[in-house]
Amino acid sequence: MTRSLLALVLILLSIWTTNAQSNKKSAKEKQFRVVGYYSLRSAMNADLKTVPFDKLTHVNLSFLNPDTSGNFTQDLSPLVPFVKAAHARGVKVLPSIAGGGRHEYYHKLLRDDRRSKFVSDLVDIAVRYDFDGIDVDIEGKDIDENYEAFVIELKKALKAKKKLTTSAIAVFYKDQPSDRALKQYDFVNLMSYDHTGPWTPSKPGPHSTYDHAVADLNYFRVDRKIPKKKIVLGVGFYGYGFGPDLTSKPSSMNYGQIVKNFPGSENSDQVTMPGGQTMYYNGIETMKKKVQLAKEKASGIMIWQILGDAPGDQSLLKLINEVGYAR
Incomplete structure (x- = not known):
């Protein structure tokens, strides 16, 4: 074989390999989404190899928010390496706005006189930093009579730029987003966790069971008629501790910390801590059942949040991939 022919073969092989990897990733995404929330601040300083x-x-980068006047003043340029690294692996990156807790200033930003500027600012940020869209995590009482108009306007503006519009939703404020608003999203991430927590010490127990996931999916799939292809089941990589009595202060701990401090706890959904407190979380078997449920009733799994995982064979993210992409 001549050198020129060998060089041509190597070039064609390289092109074929690149296309095969790209097609494999595209097919993987169509088959099963794995959406992970990641701290925006952590992404700015992340060791990209990890x-x-x-x-x-x-x-989804949590969280991108303006100041109370509606101005985005944070320098986002440190996110550029993170976004480039994600895109090199075929992964989409979306900053997530609002988040859990109250954001009273959002009521002003979504009004008719300020909404267009707010939408324009979000779209400009998505374009400038090569994000793949915007994730809307406006929750609870922050959802008001202007929410629907905001979502419609944001969707139109992002679609024109070929960007995604996604959202985090939950049953705790299930009647607040209108059907029309929900239909705007390319897909929604169902937060099937926090059914109890440190804010309700009088209701100790697991906050994110398999039965919770079944009921939450049933509401949004059946009652709200969100199709399977547009809903992603959310899971939590953390637990809440209660007890030993109702006067005890509840605590929280991420999954990685739990399995590090309590060997074998990955094989259960609860562990008794020093002092008698019970920590409730999702271990391997429950997570496996949830992924199987998501394959049947949804289009993937969303994780709050990736940095709460454990390494090696105890990794829930590894399990999600193994079960989610298994034939």
């Missing part, structure tokens, strides 16, 4: 891009289809 970010599990190979096990994700989307990363």
